[in-house]
Amino acid sequence: MTLTRRGFLKAGAVSLALPWLEALAPATPGAPAGPPRRMVCICTPLGLHAPHFFPANRGRDYTLTPYLEILREHQNEFTVISGLSHPEVESGHDSIFSFLTAAPHPERRAGFRNSISLDQFAAEHLGERTRFPSLQLSHEGFTLSWTRTGAVVPADTSPARVFARLFLDGRPDEVQAQVRRLQDNQSILDTVSEQAGTLRKGLGSGDRGKLDEYFSSVRELERRMVRAEEWVVRPRPRVEVPQPRDIPSSADLIGRTRLLFELTHLALQTDSTRLVTILMGGTSLVPPIAGVSLDHHNLSHHGQDPDKLNQLMRVEQETLRVLNDLLGRLRNTREEGETLLDRTMVFFGSNLGNGNSHSCRNLPVLLAGGGFRHGQHLAFDPASPLPLCNLYLSMLQRLGIEVDRFGSSTGTLTGL
């Protein structure tokens, strides 16, 4: 019997976790060995009210704050970190561009050029192992993920569609049509890339750079399509939950976030991907949460108004509850004797340290899982902030990637 993912899942019947199957993974030279390591990066783009998030005292015996209280059951599985920020990323919502990239000065816009995001950097090393090198999920459509050349990696907003891509096999004729389409697309890409030589003639260096970016994108997509063709005929893993229904209202911050988090758990447990980014909502709409009558963006500009602060707390507490559920799901899923949470870093934070003033200093940061020694409040001095990339570097190394620098890192994060 040939070993297929579906065969295995069926054999395992109710087994939730899919053990990592070396036999199924195409071997990539230079890729890290050892048990699979995963990473989920979550950003809540309007910040978290700092006094409700950061503990007043540091170390292992810190006092839980209103927000961290919600995660109490996981207290030994996460670390809360204060005093981190991206150097050279200044106030404003545009800091979202650099959240996972640390590219300097998105707020200036003119001349800004993004660089590779944490997840895509990791995908360059780990991506070949899974059906999807990475997943980008988003509440509203913007993304946290960027390519090496600073181009957008588009994010998906529809859990139903992503679920279908991950877990639903088409009819045989549909699979056939898909294969044909992939082959057509490969021929098309082949045809255009053959024109590189003639087109480059007579161009200045700037133009040549642009054209080279185009042709390397074409070649990269060709490679991805070759791999997609291998995967498309391979049955998808089957999960014991129905396809989710999309929540049409983008006001529903919590409902949509929950769907994205549940999908993330399924994607990880079936090893469909190991890298997920999630950009949560931050809309100018009123989220359907008891006691909340003002829109979320507005609340983040609370102007110290006690009523607004109170409503903001309700929104953010709900956010933390969904996060708590995700951590619970990951902890309750086992893989080769370990919990999935032990093998999955869940990084939760925001590009804003203070939504009211748009400040990007002292970002709220929480890292759960991934097998670190958790259970503490790592407090760095906000007056001389450490780069958030130090944490990113620690995370990359935990993924088994041999790297000693990422973005603006000056080293790994001490104390983790």
Place this chain on the structure above:
Amino acid sequence: MTRIPGLVLLCLFLAGLAHAQTPDAPMKVAKPSSEDRLFESDIRPLFTKHCLACHGADKPKGDFRLDKLNADFGDTATLDHWQRVLKRVRAGEMPPQSRPRPEKTEIEAVTSWIQSRLELAEKARLAEGRVVLRRLNRVEYGNTVRDLLGIEVDLEELLPLDTPAHGFDNVGEALHVSSFLMERYLEATDVALNAAIANGPKPVLLKKRYDLRDERHIKVTTEKVFRKQDDGLAMFTSSAWHQIVLTQFYPKDRGRYRFRISAYGTQSAGKPVSFRVMGGPMLMGTKNHIIDYFDVPADKPTVIEFTDYLEARSHIALLPYGLQHANHVNKIGADKYDGPGLVVQWVEVEGPLHDTWPPPGHRGIFGDLPQGKAPVRDDSQRVEVASKTPEEDAQKLLHRFARRAFRRPVTEKEIQPYLGLVKNRLGKGYSFEKAMRVGLKAILVSPEFLFLKERPGKLDDFALASRLSYFLWSTMPDEELLFVAEKGELGRPDVLRAQTERLLKDPRAKAFTVNFVGQWLNLREIDATAPDFRLYPEYDELLKVSMVKETHLFFEELLRDNLSLTNFVSSDFSLLNNRLAKHYGIPGVDGQVFRKVMLPKNSHRGGVLTMASVLKVTANGTSTSPVMRGSWVLDRILGKPPLPPPAGVPAVEPDIRGAVTMRQQLAKHRQVESCAACHVHIDAPGFALESFDVIGGWRENYRSLGKGEPVMIDGKRMPYLKGPRVDPSDVLPDGRKFRDIDELKNLLLEDKDQLARALTQRLLIYATGAPVRAADHKQVEAIVEKIRGEEYGLRFLVHSIIQSEAFRNK
């Protein structure tokens, strides 16, 4: 200034400082030349003497370091930094007044050295062309594919957002390509070809008259807010849940539909009544679009006619505007209610409108080739284009298509790869149409289609045609423009001028307004914040769409009538409807149709600075910030963008509890000299605009949610309180005082050249898709010179841009 990739080694040597470098930054070591030696011997010492005390390595003021600046003008970051230095030194702003003044000769030495180096660098750049190869952005891509294939499908939604640079999303240097984007292009192409190619018989024309009294909502609602009259349905409320969806109309084919609505105002005291029409699937949470707001006169049945493009299985929906809340009407009961209402007699729909079948887009690809039966699983009616001589036809069709797609003539040789692909597919047993689709798709993802290709030097007629049409239409040249280019005449100034006029008069020029003004004045951000409804209960959707429309129409008015661009700062007229006029406190404007209105003397309006749209996008939903608005004015209107705030200085935290104003909070800021250097420029226009709240309403006092007296309007108590008084007065850096926005506008008008310069630069960036740099400043000045003699006419400015060397060269 902190990171100048590429010059690190030199910096280390010169400044002896460790410097973090990004791992990806290319290492480039500038060769020492006589110029560099001059820099070291004559120029650097001047900086050391006068500047490094503040702008050295240790806590550089304004986060601007001069100790690391070097002479490699080939590096764009360095180049930009030198430009900033030049600007500030020339303006006498640096060194600041409080510091010892450098000798005149020293200033002269520095400025002329920078200027000459900038010009040299620019010469080198010009040899390559100032505009780097740029791809179509998502708006241009969507428009181009739509025009090329004659379809109306929304393709932009399928593509990721572009990153703007230098204020616009069509600047080549920031328009990247990735494998993800290529994948999306392939998907978008499938969607577009499916929409363009007719695979069925002509959709049956629906022509029907509907009666709103038959709608289910009327039958099931328990609230007494509708009155069934003999001649139609009277609607008395504007509460959103009583919007009437015309469920009887549910087309199975997408396309353009013509609507005719017969309606009139009732019990409205002779005043017109307005209503909104929306189109879309009308399911909860789905994306619907506003078709428009319409007016009908009192008591006189009037037919409103419009067309709209709808996807299959869409509805339209009607809702009166400005009528009473449903609870109020319900309490009285619609039959007894004597307040204003809207009577809708009937709604007629006709469509989908197709003059010919297959539609023009289909024939644009396949000409008159016949279609034959090609049934599939779930569609027995399906047809496909067939050919008896597939290879010859493919060659002919691809050739014709590629000429339009590439926006220039193409040779047989250039067609070969695409033809080869089609032949290969035919060989694999694909039908003619299927094989052609593969070839067409390849053309639509080829670089010749996706990029605006321009050769260094003077643009050839085809590149010029594309530049012109993407500037004014955000889409490909039409047949006439291509034809003029083919004749080789577009390069002639009179022909170019005539074509510019033709394009500006075409409805497609709307794209210029929407995309240029939408970015220049940030109107695209109109939805970025929603005003706090406790502070701004009067805000509604019509106000929002009217705000944007006013600014669009105002721009178009100036452009059409060649009015002076100084109107953007101060003007005695605007374009208003009733909603906006009410917002501005201007009497005598009935109905929601926009018209030109002469502004009363005391209106405080006129010009974009005091338009609600601009005032809204420069505020958040709760509070205004003089800093945000002030920098916006400096950047967008005066063309003197302030330096970014130094690192680590926190923004002022807004406080709306009513105890302290932003001005008081900022006062502390301005006492610090290093802050004052910039804030003396920034805050002044910002303070003047404090007279306007976050939705652009005039205010004498702030609104507060904490402390303050109650506010009554029309006998109703408002949910907000009367906060501290606004003080809009301030002083410009040169000492000129103003009491309020009206006086400030007059002061700004004193330097008309600067206003012209600022707008010229913006337009030039947008027109060419490249930033304006040092060497372009001469051209900018030449244009300013030209339009000064023409009373700064906006249309003349657009012509001058198009006739300029910068526009006509790569």
